[in-house]
Amino acid sequence: MLWGKWCMWRVAFLAAIAPIIAAPAFAGSSQLDFTSDPGSWIGQGEAVSASLASGFSFVASEPLTGGIQVVIENAVPVFEPEYRYWILMIEGPDGDALAVGSYLDAERYAFASPGHPGLDFTGNFRGANTLTGNFTVEELEYDGGGDLSRLVVEFTQYEDGDTSKGVYGRLVYDASADEPSDLPGLSPFGLCSLAVAIVLAGLSPLRVLKMRRLTVHS
Secondary structure (H helix, E strand, O other): OHHHHHHHHHHHHHHHHHHHHHOOOEOOOOEEEEEEOOOOOOOOOOEEEEEOOOOEEEEEEOOOOOOEEEEEEEOOOOOOOOOOEEEEEEEOHHHOOOOOEEEEEEEEOOOOOOOOOEEEEEEOOEOOOOEEEEEEEEEEEEOOOOOEEEEEEEEEEEEOOOOOOEEEEEEEEEHHHHOEOOOOOOOHHHHHHHHHHHHHOOOOHHHHHHHHHHHHHO
16 A cells, blocks of 8 residues: 555656656757758758757767768657658868858769869758759857867758759757756755655656756757
8 A cells, every 4th residue: 555655656756857857958059940942852842940849859970071961850760750850961172171151062962073062961761863052151160079069051952953943951050959958947945846856756866867868869
């Protein structure tokens, strides 16, 4: 009987703190917005807005071929109908390091002709064999370890060089968005109540913080 009541209290307290665990406050803001022409194979005529708040993750890397790659995807298993992802890849002409500024006459990333910057926006298992376009790097920052910390880029991509098959987008990548800020909106009384709930639920504060952090990357 006592064990049953204990389990009921544990479930109740976990339910009470679930919104706090599952809804961290983000320190930064990563977001992808784009529109597309009806004839675009990649964009499918859609207008899309994807962000951390809407359940998308943003992962940046530097491919071996150079430039920058950002992968945006939701937390749905691959091949499920609701699974969605996009990848933006950009590079300077002839593999030069990217800098703030405009890059015109772009061609497909990794296949660009000499003197042309590279660009490739793909998504949901759709891509283009050849493309033209341009992009403008508005902000570009790296941390002390040389990792990308912030990128803001606007881009226009035409599939097969056809201006009726365009995708027009803007990407903001902010690495600080991967770090949850302090617990939001809690008064001293609320913090005390949260502490009691954690103890009665049999959880350690460290475990709760880890649970909050995991939600950021999901």
